Amino acid sequence: MNIHQLFQLQKLDTEIDEKKKRLGDVLKAQKEPASLQKKRQRAETAVETLQKWQTKHQDLTLEVGSVTTKAKNSENRLYSGKVTNPKELSDLQQEIESLGRRKAALEDEVLEALVMIEDAQTEKTAADDELATAVADWEKHSAHLKAEQNELALSLHKLMQTRKTKASMIDAASLQEYEELRKQKHGTAVAGLRVNMCLGCRTTVSANKVKEVNEGRQVYCGGCGRLLAML
Ligand SMILES: [Zn+2]
Known part of the structure; x- marks a missing residue:
């Protein structure tokens, strides 16, 4: 020996x-850390929230349009001179009033949706900024790890070759x-x-x-x- x-x-x-x-x-x-995944999640949630309120705003605007048209049609009919039946005239007036109240309520909801859209946009911008910074930091960090990984692999390859030679002499x-x-x-x-x-x-x-x-x-x-x- x-x-x-x-x-x-x-x-x-x-x-x-x-x-x-x-x-x-x-x-x-090199696995993405939980803190980064959390920031990714925040940005995704912000997009979903913004889209939800944008859709809601769109639906409400369409409904306001439809209520306005309905009210206008009823008004046209009321003032057309074609309706003479007092019961029908009274019903039309009531309908127009009711549509007016509905429209006012809907317009309040439109305003609320607009405020929510603004908030959601602010949150989305903040979440995107935070994520971009975290991703850049992580890429810098993992680039360093990736380089070390390559160095280690190369070094291990050489060491194992040397080991093989040394072992063959024993x-x-x-x-x-x-x-x-x-x-x-x-x-x-x-x-x-x-x-x-x-x-x-x-x-x-x-x-x-x-x-x-x-x-x-x-x-x-x-x-x-x-x-x-x-x-
Ligand atoms: Zn000993």
Whole structure:
């Protein structure tokens, strides 16, 4: 077993693991945040509200027109001289009055609709402005993430190529032990030794073991069970 080679491999694997984790985070972070979705929702609601009041205003205006026409027809008939029956004349007069009241009420509603349209337009402008700012901010932010994603992908590709080359130079038995140890020890099979401290678990290693590590022998940390290598 060549501990130096395994330690090189370990350093590569640690870097690959870190970059893979960061890549996952970067991908996740590119999802549109809830705050932006909320602003999108506000802008959509503003459009719906505006359209609702515009339709209402249109309907009311048409109804005012229809009531006006009806009243005019009744007036024409009333003053035509063709109606002589007092009951019919009285009915016509009542109808004209009733249509007049209806028209006045409708005109009040038209005014109310106009006020609501104005409010809805104000809200729509505010919502659109807020959304545009948020989208611009988000695009700036995600452009940065997208660039990082590309960098990570490229870097990972290179690292994995290097890893393949390095691994091919190590004997199968050592490689297998390394892989198994890595699985058991949260990704770190080979820990660096700083003077006499294992960097895998921060425990002190005996002078005898330090000497063996210095000689390039296969030594395991008594604290964490990892292979030890001189930094
Ligand atoms: Zn240790």
